[in-house]
Amino acid sequence: MDILTQQLINGLVLGSIYALVALGYTMVYGILELINFAHGEVTMIGAMVALTVIGLLLGMAPELPGLMVVFSGLLVAIPACMALAFAIEKVAYRPLRRAPRLAPLITAIGVSIILQNVAMLVWGRQYVAFPAILPQGQYEVFGAHITDLQLVIVALSLTTMAGLWLLVERTRLGRAMRATAQSKEVAALMGVNVDRVISATFVIGAAIAAIAGVMVSAYYGLAHYHMGFLLGLKAFAAAVLGGIGNIAGAMLGGLLLGIIEALGAGYIGDLTGGFLGSHYQDVFAFFVLILVLVFRPSGLLGERVANRA
Amino acid sequence: MRTALDALRARPRLAFALLAALLVALPFLVGAGLGNSWVRVLDFVLLYILLALGLNIVVGYAGLLDLGFIAFYAIGAYVYALLASPHFGLHLPFWAILPISMALAGLFGVLLGTPTLRLRGDYLAIVTLGFHEIIRIFLNNLNAPYNLTNGPQGINLIDPITIGGHALSRPLELFGVTVPSTYLYYYVFLAFTLLVMAVAIRLQDSRLGRAWAALREDEVAAAAMGINTRNVKLLAFAMGATFAGLAGGLFASFQGFVSPESFSLWESFLVLCMIVLGGMGHIPGVILGAALLTVIPEALRYLGDLQRATLGHVVLDPADLRMLLFGIALVIMMIYRPAGLIPSRQRKRELTARDGVAEQEQASLYDAKA
Amino acid sequence: MKSTLFASSALMLALLVAGCGDKKSADVDVIRIGSVAPLTGPQAHLGKDNENGARLAVEEINAGGLVLNGRKVRLELIGEDDHAEPKTATIVAQKLVDQGVKAVIGHLNSGTTIPASKIYHDAGIPQISPSATAIAYTAQGYKTAYRVMTNDEQQGKVLGEYATGPLGARRIAVIDDRTAYGQGLADEFEKAARAAGAEIVAREFTNDRATDFAAILTNIKGKSPDLVFFGGMDPQGGPMAKQMKRLGVNARLLGGDGLQNANFIKLAGADAEGVIASSPGLPIDSMPGGAAFREDFEAKYGVIQVYAPYAYDAVYVLVSAMIRANSAEPAKVLAELPNTDHNGVTGPIRFDHKGDTLGGAVTLYQVKDGAWQVLETVKR
Known part of the structure; x- marks a missing residue:
């Protein structure tokens, strides 16, 4: 029983991270129908920038409280990622808005490669360690272990999602975003500045990505120029699972994927008598994705996208 | 220059003879001028042309975005490796194995195609990507409980192709001339590439090719015209996969070693980039794209050698820059020349047309939204 | 025209420089x-x-x-x-x-x-x-x-015998990263540990891009092993050591040369303490x-x-x-x-007839006070 509880906690934390990154994918896809492959790399850049700031601060004033140092890193990483995403959209994606579907997808792959290699040149080939400066409180719930950091990750990702939902549903910008997602042409006719809305979407997604990046590197204690790609891929799968273009769907998809991975890796070996083991962890994530797409292509919570993908 | 080209165009037989002579002499020219390693690069160019031609059927002809194409390449390679290596102690001849490689890869193509028939565009892309990961992970892990693929260790000592009692891994003495192994493989790969190219050209103008074009432009209209879209889609997947299976078998015999590392997701992106860069749906463009993307990374290595020769040490490591330049090239190409370096005539018309109708057509080419 | 001029002068320059290089190496x-x-x-x-x-x-x-x-x-x-x-x-x-x-x-x-x-x-x-x-x-x-x-066989054998001998492990969990290196080492370790009478209570897997091991470690915790062996490299080993501590897996972490480096300690932080890893050969400083x-x-x-x-x-x-x-x-x-x-x-x-190293030794190290300390050198 305590093992199952622990696996659910594991999945929940992992899923919260997927969900945060998935939000960025789902927002961009909802509006542009573009798989922004570079989104995972933006997450990585966020982690790297924050780590650089943290390193500098610790070098100058090692007596500062850890929480404050990490927070300062985050405060620099967020605008850095926002600026980066703004530039990517303007330079790489905007000229291709009317091009055939494949062109921006290829560009996105290109941007992803560029960001990875620039990061390698700037931050080196090494895995960068995240200094252990955060408080390490630990609790036991039903025999399972849970840490402060894990609680913060889950809480932060829920808050971010709620904030984003309010933004989309309750503000002027949000309404403009929804209108643009429905139809760029009609939205433009109604006086929406479509270019600004699309830029805003990228920039907001990047801010969330920066938060996710810092959380990932703090949680696992490392950052690397390669870390964004697989994270991005899984987060995209989570977004599709939940129903792309749908904020609650990204959250649900992320959490589900995290739990599926944790339970899959944890129990599949025992269930199949050792025939399949935890090496098939990624297979199950993708397998579930394929099943959902085949039987419910709009995702779990998606409604309106059934035919447009 | 132009007049020479015109003269050749007027005499197709001469042009054909010149081209044939050039293709036959190519490895000797390249080998003498640039060294044997470039002949090996040439061999890989041919393998990638085979792959790109296969993917071109799925993406270029039928408009189905497939990011997991390398999975079929892997299946072809593993079939060859299992049937001609000490792993199972089987040593079948290549002409018996290659058809099996192709058939099995084609079967997996149908297997992938069936559940994804309803999906289009980006969803199809992500499912094929997932399919690729699934195949790669299985290849990497099927060494227990029964050792089928030897897991991450890969399969070693794969038999070379043997023709007329001569194994292609050994140099051949012919009329006093020593022909190295890489040259021999070049000719075998060239033969298969020409064959596949002929099939691809014939397919394009066939009834099936026109059905694919109709499917690509508008699936609903195609169905209304009486095209069995299900069968036509499955045929596209199967044909593309068959070519990849062939390329995989040749790759296994050429390398003598296969392991899951050779079939990373990156390779799928690479082949996709080749056809996009050269010109989707257009065979000369696809060939150019495959050649460019195979040769450029190798050529970039010389940047480092040049620095060593002129400056004595390496200031900017080309290994660091290679991928970066590659990424930048992709983005620039897409922005300034989205139809590829050699666009098909239809595409060219669409791009140079002045009126908005053509522009709209262009926009809907890979988009089911319309 | 202009570009031809530029190209030819650049070529001249290159030839000149190359010429100088040749002269220098003539003797x-x-x-x-x-x-x-x-x-x-x-x-x-x-x-x-x-x-x-x-x-x-x-x-x-x-x-x-x-x-x-x-x-x-x-x-x-x-x-x-x-x-x-x-x-x-x-x-x-x-x-x-x-x-x-x-x-x-x-x-x-x-x-x-x-x-x-x-x-x-x-x-x-x-x-x-x-x-x-x-x-x-x-x-x-x-x-x-x-x-x-x-090679994997030589090092895996030493590690397996060390785990069951001096470390006294009876219930062992084995993890590998599904690379040729990690899987090869883990398989040889498992063979040697089994031969020495230990029980392999769990065989789990990850990959060389993973950072999250909570699921497999939780599963391992349920089997209560006294030693966890990891065949893989430091980018996975570091976070793994951290997550073992966080999940309360009360077993020693043992690894091969992939873990025995400075980066592992950096990545695992305080949780690196007590981890044991091997490295072929003798300690460099000695x-x-x-x-x-x-x-x-x-x-x-x-x-x-x-x-x-x-x-x-x-x-x-x-x-x-x-x-x-x-x-x-x-x-x-x-x-x-x-x-x-x-x-x-x-x-x-020295080499044997196959080209493998002959004799020699494998040294075991343990992290103590944030640095790798020599534990013991095992002669093969």
């Missing part, structure tokens, strides 16, 4: 040695480390002045990038052969070393891998394939010239990752064979390589 024979490892991609830091190790040895030898057959000789190291990709590895190998290298130090991974070894074998060029550990590499019957690192090697290397290239000392030793093994042969001709060097008896910074190096 010295240049011998080219290849060094191949991934210099881009996720393992790039390890690849650069290998190349730097080899480069340091080459620079030392050049500074000392090498004379073969009465002629002054200068070694030139040609570093190539194989992207850790089998296909690229064969192209690079062919390129080195074309450039007339007399020997190759490399490659880094078993997956690239094996396909490349075929090309070096066909060209008759000696190849010494500083880090490939797959048994298959030297089992092909090639007389050109050598390595200065213990070897003659070992401390000097570390000092020189760190002054030039920074912290040693993992395999730099092996690449360094591989160059010396090669050059000592050249000196014995009094020639750099591959055929003559190959005839001398089996007679290698070199005291390197990683320990004494």
